[in-house]
Amino acid sequence: MMEQQSKVMDDHILWRPSEQQVAESNIKKFSQQTGIPFEPYEHMHRWSVAEPGAFWSAVWEFSGIIGEKGETVYLPPEDGGMLGAKWFPEAEINLAENLLRGDGSREAVYEADERGVQRKVDMGELRIMVAKAQEGLRQLGVRAGDRVAGIVKNDLQSLVALLATSSLGAVWSSCSPDFGAKGVLDRIGQVQPKILIASPEYHYNGKFFDIRDNISAVSAELESLSAVVCLSDTPGLVLETEAELLTWNELLENDAETPAFTRVPFDHPLYILYTSGTTGLPKSIVHSVGGVLLQHVKEHQLHCDVKEGDVLSWYTSTSWMMYPWLVSGLASGASILLYDGSPVRKDNLGILWEVAEEVGVTHFGTSPKYLATLEKCGYDVGGNHDLQALKSLMTTGAPLIAEQYTWIYETVKEDLFLASISGGTEIIGCFFMGTPAHPVRRGEITCKALGMAVDILDHRGASVVGRKGELVCTEPFPSMPLTFWGEEGDERYFNAYFKAHEGIWTHGDLVEETPAGTFIIHGRTDTVLNPGGVRIGTAEIYRVVEQIPEITDSLVFGFPMDNDEEIALCIVTEEGGAEAKLAEEIRQDVRRKASPRHVPRRIYTVKEVPYTNNGKKVEGAVRSIVRGQDVKNKESLKNPECLEEYISLAESDYL
Template sequence: MSAHDGSAGRKGESGVTGAERPLWTPDPDFAATTNMARFMRFANGRRGAGADSPEALWRWSVREPEAFWNAVWDFCGVIGERGERVVVDFDRLPGARWYPEARLNYAENLLRRRDDTPALMFRAEDRMRRDFTWAQIHDTTSRLAQALDALGLDPGDRVAGYVPNLPESIVYMLASASLGATISTASPDFGVKGVLDRFGQIEPRVLLAADGYFWQGKRYSSLDRLPEIVRRLPSVERVIVVPHTEPDPDLSAVPHAVRFDDFIEPWEPRDIEYRRLPFDHPLYILFSSGTTGIPKCIVHGAGGVLLTHLKEHQLHADIRRGDRAFYYTTCGWMMWNWLSSALASEATVALYDGSPFHPGPHVLFDYADEVGMTQLGVSAKFIDALGKADFRPRESHDLSSVRTMLSTGSPLVPEGFDYVYRDVKPDVHLASISGGTDLCAGFVVGHPLLPVWRGEIQAPSLGMDVDVWDEEGRSMPAGKGELVCKSPFPSVPTGFWGDEDGSRFHAAYFDMYPNVWRHGDWMEWTEHGGVVISGRSDATLNAGGVRIGTAEIYRLVDRMPEIVESIVIGQPWENDTRVVLFVRLAEGRSLDEELETRIRREIRQNASPRHVPARILEVADIPRTKSAKISELAVRAVVLGESVKNVEALANPEALDDYRDRPELRA
């Protein structure tokens, strides 16, 4: 099989068999109005795609990548100079270079409008609501860009945000991107060490923060952690603080701090002077979960993010001009970056910060009805929690504006599909999607021209040469295997920050199958041409729909004097994953309630609340390989009652006996 022949084993006869009837089928009149249908007509007429079905369109998109991505560029109206060449070194993954002659600016593509219709809508639980027009967003971005330019911010300089999901966070991103700066963000519930592990690597010149945030009706201050964070980031020259939880916060303890409004006050709005830069100019640095050390700094180019998000938004999520798009996210998750790009489709972006269950499970649906959301995005765990709470939005809310409901963060279980169509909205397009921070996009996504089958993701994303491979690199028409992408795509990261020779980047995705992206998910095709994701094929935890790196927990727990070492795994539990921590204690120490409380408090305060283990258990030893690496996969296999692969690689396989049949893990 060639690297891009598009002959993946879709619709295999022995693939996963789902329900007898689809849960949703697009109405033909509706389907004809979708962006996907318009694009198919465009590709057939302008690019000779010859596609008479969604599957044929996908096959054309991976067999003729130059024609496909040019069609996306033209159909979505990318602003910039494209150049003649689409891709060079397409046979290299990594190494292919997209649009090597192009010049564009990400922010210029997002700020297409300057009128008095809504661009951003914002809600913070039941505490706050603010809306901003396109003209207001443009003018505030202009003023902030001028202020940053006066600091001497150059293309490639890093800026960081330690922020809630505020309108100012998006404005900060837009202003920075207009100047060619490279942006990273983290959620304010991260502790000091979690922030420093990320921003300390990239040395930002500017830091945006808020005075605090709201969660479940309570106010939490960021000003108690911010002084230490800034002192330990010597590269930071200016800290811009948004008053969010109080009107006039005291910033006297924060070095280099200035209020947002004071920072931009000297500057009058004017046309933004966008710096058009190469296609792969670094726009974002996103962070891995930190499984094997401090988080990897994943560098994403501006053109790849823009083009890929335009494709996903307009074609797969059917986001149209004037739509109102929403995804529940924090600034520490790539879905914030994904949602922000919806501005490029001239859609209004709806933001929410806080608990999606405060003061009750109705709040996001209240928001949807209030503003007329057209795309409602949530996590699979949120849908699961609604079902367990027996909450039925269909009986209490209108939701007539919602065309698409998106779900990601973890696989949506079949019962979640049932719940949405029974209790939320029977005529909605439910789009379960899966991808990752690694590509800032999806590999398998929703499709508005295809039926929705119970428990299935509908299709591979256009332009993504997705397949399922076994350990030997053979395509699998049926059965679970590794999710791979066999050909380059524009949002392949440009590399890892600080990885000068590219060795860490190569090891992360390309060691198992040379010249092929291995994503680390278990996937299988279904008989309908869709896919089922069974979870991660590596040791990354995924609790509550948020990927969690084990190394982040070890760095906190193992420094406690009572603990010699620890090992952590994710245990499947009630349609989710719960974190289980095993600890080997120092001689004479015991795992009492006081120690458990301190462990949980340390993790909650210095990593995030999602890292807190559901079970903490004492063990006599930690299994490790002959190269002295602890073996999380072996422990997880034993806990799940599975056979341990490659026992001979363990230096102390007898240690596994302590993990078998633990009654604490059955409740």
């Protein structure tokens, strides 16, 4: 019987690292340095949360953090909870100093867009650019603690602006240029920056967009603003403010060639990131210099196995947490690929892979939705591209379903370290990741991240395995937010993550730990369906529905019925409509592959599914509209106009 069970479990394994891969991995070297075995992994993980001072000190040493470390590593909260922990209280560090390290001749940045690779810059060139931008910002009065905001593309200029800001000990916050003026003000308007750095135009999917009017409108509302830096030689901006207007080249007109680094305390503010919720103003989450740096080098080196000379990419906008995550790759000696534009064009489905092939990307980061698009189009990634350099494929932003695991190994590359990772803007990192020493199991995230005391609790508050529960974290970690920016920030922070379970971080994900010690994400708890009192994660339905060829997109939400709710499914099809035959196929597939409880009672055809600017479906917005409630923060949506067709959904016929 045990042999049969073992065989079934082995059938789920799609990839195993070779002995050589394990021996050469960073986590193996870290194990040797610390004397803590990484096999079984649970041993190392338990040590990392039981001895946080020893673990995070070892991460600092292993990754070669530049700065003054101090003697004290960790001071636990006085009340025994999670808030109030002190990490490296005597330390002084600077993010840019750690990112601009290494041989000046090594490739540091590749810049690409929808036309392909446009530029490559070595570390020596990057340091000079940052030195000039730093001096320009200093002449504009930027000092440690000041806020510098960007409405910027994912390109070289934006990276230099971020690094120059952080080199001065100032605080960086950014939005992508596809946000409207109100969307930008809902975010950076909260933090009132001293300097605004803006891209006046951008290209997406072959189309040109001019946002000068938006920049002018935003500038007029920022009372704190002293200067606007336009990332163009011909700004064409008319500012209705007394703020100084200058171009990027004018900012860089100085003789500086070597950047100076203002070292700041470990818990000094570095980034202000924003959630993309639609229930009110985005939360302005303040992250520390030390927390960001230490969390990222841990994740890059120990979990993703990023090494010196690797090339790290992630398809992201400057609004998403994966942008600073990508940028931090420089601290591990990797080159980073910055890509601005659409990941998929009708005339070129493989532009990201073309770029990856050309520059030799070793770690390719993307979203499950992007991979699903390629799969439905029948795009043969491995057949069309030489991916000899590719070692790892990473995904986040949504659960990677089991069928996609299989497709990746059949279509992209057989020998590939696949890592579905999961965390959040709130922690600027991950709770669940992979490691290069673990096998990859179909449809499952590999392990808890080191240093993260993750647990799964049921409705009683009891830890569970093999059943869905709420994701929590029970011990402090360095990348916990400092606060939420603005009035009553500490109180709003507490209410967001600590109100549900006293002294415990409640993240808001519905998760299941398997008997094998892996994890399955079933969706956000605020979108969990409860038909008949049974908790169902929306990801369980998406997993089935989005494998049906005729369906190009879908959205699931709870349709209110008296004191209960019914499962409602909205589908987008290639033909723009659907017949009863397709609806019956959907219900049969869901019943067979999930359960009878998952079967949608209502199936509607729609033209489009609403997404946030960061590419996440917004079930909550549709649920609110159907219930006659307003969506308060439509500026968080990439396509808010599509909500119009959902207003009359309750009166519409369904399949």
